[in-house]
Every structure is written in structure tokens, then in C-alpha cells.
Amino acid sequence: MRAVICEAWGKPGDLKVGDLPDPVPGPGEVLIAVAAAGLNFADTLMIQGKYQEKPAFPFSPGLEAAGTVAAVGEGVNRVSAGDRVLAILDHGGFAELALARESDVFAIPDTMDFPAAAGFPITYGTAHGSLVWRAGLQPGETLLVHGAAGGVGLAAVEVGKALGARVIATAGGAEKGKLALAHGAEAAIDYREEDIRERVKALTGGRGADVVFDPVGGEVFDASLRCTAWSGRLLTIGFAAGQVPQVPANILLVKNLSVIGCYWGSYRREAPELLLSEFRDLFGWFEEGLLSPHVSHALPLEQVAEAMDLLLTRRSTGKVVLTTGKA
Numbered sequence: 001m002r003a004v005i006c007e008a009w010g011k012p013g014d015l016k017v018g019d020l021p022d023p024v025p026g027p028g029e030v031l032i033a034v035a036a037a038g039l040n041f042a043d044t045l046m047i048q049g050k051y052q053e054k055p056a057f058p059f060s061p062g063l064e065a066a067g068t069v070a071a072v073g074e075g076v077n078r079v080s081a082g083d084r085v086l087a088i089l090d091h092g093g094f095a096e097l098a099l100a101r102e103s104d105v106f107a108i109p110d111t112m113d114f115p116a117a118a119g120f121p122i123t124y125g126t127a128h129g130s131l132v133w134r135a136g137l138q139p140g141e142t143l144l145v146h147g148a149a150g151g152v153g154l155a156a157v158e159v160g161k162a163l164g165a166r167v168i169a170t171a172g173g174a175e176k177g178k179l180a181l182a183h184g185a186e187a188a189i190d191y192r193e194e195d196i197r198e199r200v201k202a203l204t205g206g207r208g209a210d211v212v213f214d215p216v217g218g219e220v221f222d223a224s225l226r227c228t229a230w231s232g233r234l235l236t237i238g239f240a241a242g243q244v245p246q247v248p249a250n251i252l253l254v255k256n257l258s259v260i261g262c263y264w265g266s267y268r269r270e271a272p273e274l275l276l277s278e279f280r281d282l283f284g285w286f287e288e289g290l291l292s293p294h295v296s297h298a299l300p301l302e303q304v305a306e307a308m309d310l311l312l313t314r315r316s317t318g319k320v321v322l323t324t325g326k327a
Helices: 041-046 114-118 121-134 151-162 174-182 196-203 218-225 249-255 264-270 272-288 301-312
Strands: 002-005 016-019 029-038 064-072 084-088 097-101 105-107 142-145 166-171 187-190 209-214 228-236 258-261 295-300 319-323
Touching: 002 301, 016 301, 029 084, 029 114, 029 121, 041 301, 064 097, 064 114, 084 097, 084 114, 084 121, 105 272, 114 295, 114 319, 121 151, 121 209, 121 228, 121 258, 121 264, 121 272, 142 151, 151 166, 151 174, 151 209, 166 174, 166 196, 174 187, 187 196, 196 218, 209 218, 218 228, 228 249, 264 272, 295 301, 301 319
Parallel strands: 142 166, 142 209, 166 187, 209 228, 228 258, 295 319
Antiparallel strands: 002 016, 029 064, 029 097, 029 319, 064 084, 084 105
């Protein structure tokens, strides 16, 4: 099979496209003929050897994929050959064929195309899991979403809106703010030009946000602590800014704040049954038109380095996906 191949730790430009042996599904496994694969920041870490998982060389990166079931292993009964599916993977999505555990494979709606499906599971899974399971976001509450034009941020805007919250978005630049508004945000803050704390206070009558969704960290996290409402919840999702913040406990004490971590990927191991109900809800919202996955770039496997550069330099919005030409 044709695949993006990582033969040694290095940069995106060191990756090549070549042939790897076709995988064969074992018990409980599903073989997927990949049409498209979602690109994530974690992929750029994995090829450098900086991710928690370090596959044996040679390997193909890629943590999420969509396509058609090609074959199933012994004991698989949730999906069958020919089904249109998406899957979450440990690696291997940037290839014409990918193996996934049955528990990580979900049949997609007929109206969802493969590029949208390829970038769907991690972003929307994270947004839904963090806002519902961890923060308990309620209708009528104010949700502040940072990095709102990126993949997981834009998903959080839509999921928050679907849950009945009032959504305020922050993004870098007017165009990215317009994208967040188009996907359901009530207001957008350009963090390059505006003070996040002051704008949130102004938009909420001085009260602040009930829930903050933060995949950025760094100075954005510090601003969030100061514009979260009394008894609010601050979700820490990731650290795109590159700086892991330190929490001043006195602010938590005075404002009765909760800082809540959410690593959605851990639910695959610890509570996989939750993902079944989660994706039922998410696919239902998609079919109702409440979710509209945004793919800014769809590039062939051969342009994997360019695709990663789009992500690393923040020139993309929503998701970047790689395509195999196998619809």
C-alpha cells in the first residue's frame, strides 16, 4: 500500500511517500480503505519522537481516518465490509489502508463526506467530552472559546451553541473571528488587538464567562482566570502557545473556580462505552445541521510536509486533511 513513511525522528520535510506491507486485521480489528485522514498537532510531535507513543520504524503517522471497511477480523460485529466509517488510531492513518480497533470505529451518516469525517472524531469528541462530561455546560451559560478558528476551537463553538450556551470566541485576526461567528459564536475577540479580560467583562456585564475552553495555554490561560465568573470552570485542553501555565491558587480560592483538565483520548481506554453514546449525539446534531465541519485544506499524501506546515504556522482554519484518491 502507498503510505507516508517515517523512518527516523525528524521534521515534516523528512517524511516520504512509499510502499508499506498491506496490514491484515486480527481479532477485534477493522481494516479500512482510507479515503482521507485528519492532521493533528500530535502528528508533528510523533514524527519528532516527542509524543507519548513512539512507534517502531518504519511507521505511518495519522491519528484519525475515514473511508470504507475493507475487511474485519474475528469477533467484529459492529461494522461490516463496505460500511462508511471514521476511526481513531494510535498511528497509521496517512496510508491507503489502516488498522483500527473495533471500539474506535464508527459508522458515519450518509450525508457526511470523507474529508469532513476524517477531521471529525478528535476535534468534536474533545469539544463534546470536555463541555459535557467535564464542565457540565448548561443552556444559557456563557462559554468562552479560545483558538476558535482552529479545529478543536471551532468544534467547541458549534458544540457549545448546540448545547444552548452563549458563545464568545477569541481568535487571531478579523477573518478568523468572522469564521467563528459564522459557526455560531455571538461575539468574537481579536486577541491581537483587544484585551481579552476587558472585552469579556464588557460582553458579560462584568460577570465573566461561566465556562472557558482553552486549547492555547500561556498568557491566554492567565487572562482566562481573570475573566471567569464566580464559581466558573476553566477547561485546559492543550498548550498550543507552547507554555504550560502555572495556576495561582489564591485566584481559585477567592472566585471558587475549578480548573479542569480534559484529555479526551484517555476515554478510549478508560470508558470506551461513553464514545458510543457521544458519537450518536454528535452524528445526530450533524444530521440536524447543528454541526458543520470546516476543512480549510485537503491535500494529497505527497504534500504531507506542506500540510503540516499549514498547521504549525497557523495558516489553516478548522481542519487540514490528507487524501489518498481512494473515495
